[in-house]
Amino acid sequence: MSSANLEATLDPTPDPALNSTGAHAAEHEEEDHRMFGFIVFLLSESVIFFSFFVGYIVYKTSATDWLPAGFEGLEIKEPLINTVVLVSSSFVIYFAERFLRKENLWGFRLFWLLTMAMGSFFLYGQAVEWMALPFSFKDGVFGGTFYLLTGFHGLHVLTGVLLQGLMLGRSFIPNNYEEGEFGVEATSLFWHFVDVIWIVLFLLIYVWR
């Protein structure tokens, strides 16, 4: 820490305001820890999903009447397309990050926007699926856990897309992303997290019969 301060004060940038207050150094210090803190937060967040998954497994294995009356089971085709789109978007966002690291800002924006489009497609597909389903949140433990899990996950996808929009906007601030950007890295990590959760969710809800 002290070495970071020293570097900041030795740094020959011509901006006197930053050096004299030391605010620049302090900000840097904080940035160093943000990724660590964010990972700790994601670990904690994953326990909520884990709890919902455990609830789902307990209900599925023990409930006397699992599926709502007159409902045969979930359609797998559209959710599979959705899954493929969401999983591939994880690769797209990886390339976006690589473009940013190579300081190719337009490449970053293009791939970043593509990720956003894929996330939005996923949300749209989810909404279409919800609309067509014959049961509601209140229909037994299956309806409850289905909408709880997909809804809570969808909320995360929506958050991810909104964060990506924010980061895209910030890329137009001149010189903002020259040294890499915590926001971009964190959004990208969050997106991978949302993706992994979806794979588990898909296997549990759609594949496990």
Add this chain to the structure above:
Amino acid sequence: MSNSTLEKRRPDQGPDQQPDQEPKTSPSQQPEPNAPDNWRRFFSFSTDHKVIGIQYIVTGFAFFLFGGLLAMVMRGELITPEADLVDRTVYNGLFTMHGTIMLFMWTFPMLNGLANYLVPLMIGARDMAFPKLNAIAFWMVPVFGVILVASFFVPGGPSQSGWWAYPPVSLQNPTGNLINGQSLWLVAIALSGVSSIMGAVNIVTTIFRMRAPGMGWFKMPAFVWTVLSAQLIQLIGLPALTAGAVMLLFDLTVGTSFFDPTKGGDPVLYQHFFWFYSHPAVYVIVLPIFGIFSEIFPVYARKPLFGYRVVAISSLLITGLSGVVWVHHMFASGTPSWMRMAFMFSTMAISIPTGIKVFAWVATVWGGKLRLTTGMLFALGGLFMFLFSGITGIMLSSVPFDIHVNNTYFVVGHFHYVINGAVVMGFYAAIYHWFPKMTGRMYYEGLGKLHFALTFIGVNLIFLPMHPLGLMGMPRRVASYDPEFAFWNVIASLGGFLLGVSTLPFLLNMLSSWTRGEEAGDNPWRAIGLEWLVSSPPPHENFEEIPIVISPPYGYGSDEPLVSNHPGGTFAEPSKSTPVANLSGESNPS
């Protein structure tokens, strides 16, 4: 505040200082603790970890007094066998709110406050890793506190389902309103969870990433070890309770059927969610108290902490084991017998790391030249209470005995010996020990010792009778009881009122000492630790020059300095020939 930022030296100027000059000794250079703007910062959105720490502690203590008041109404009700002072629904609300407030509004904020204040000082950091997040996490406490207390004023009154909120009792909504006591309770608990997770992310990041140079894992004070262990539990366990609370809230407000047995739901699943967090929550509360004991005994016994490394590791062992014991709260919930056996053994196993700690504390105190200040008395008293609760805890871990006393006052007595015995007394010990550091003033020993005597007598008088009552079969959470239980209940009620009275000398002591106590100096206890190297109260951003740690903590009797770039902090000779002023307890309060 503006004063201190102006005075703050830039870090790169540190090496220019004369090595023999104490960096900050003169209290006059520091912002006057009683300057008119000084109290105002405690009501502001300050990002200084010390201000936030005190905000947490004072807010928590206010809720402690309120929760205690509720408990005294309950004891007033229980002084006679009939339900005469309050009616039964009010009584249900009282014990629910008492438990909820004491756990979520008192112990968590209080321990977050101590961690906030002490951890950055102890590890040689200028602040927490995320100061703004820290402030937001604190300011959520009054928000959900108000939501919780507001449930007294909604139609139907507060939640009556106890602090567990087990369905289907917690799914009763006789008023039919969307906003009822139970839904407000659940919202408050969810917000409390968010605030605690913010705090945990912050504290864990701070401990992992911001330790001073040279402070390896085994140079960290034991308090930091216990805070880390406790906050890891928060991170892993708390989301399970949040998940359960969200599902219960949906059941209550939307009409889903997760936990509603009449609609195919599974009420026992809620119990698993609840106890998966809420049993480890006891360790979240008690682990920092273990840390406080480990800090205090060496100082007043003038000896190094016995078995420091083992004590440090045992905290993590407790964290690990705490995740696999929760079903011992559910021995009577239709749990299969193989599960009961497994959880009985894992529960018994937890007595190993806690036993290691108790052994280490006794060995630390053993043969030492004890200074019985108020802080030390409270720590010793808390240790005694913890030992007692540990013994009843082992009794309760055994399935047959647990089923026998299930839902009786024996259980209530057991956990109040932990919470009100060990935890509250450990908290008082911490306050008396670090009060001179936090305020720069000494407290009055006489009032402190009166406070200790009243607390120790009161806490035993109220909770010891609960053990025979439980063995006789008196059920908990009932406003009226069979007249055969009257004798012990009268004693317990008198103890409860005494415990209420015991807070008065404490408040008087704190308020008057904070404003006009004697100047304490930087290190009134001749303690070893980074927090004792800075002035009292510590300046904004704590350290002008980040200390470089070269020795393990608790080097009492060793002449090796704790840090290489600061002269203070060694006490080679135990205080045989050098009595230190104001330590004997006979200091004149004026």
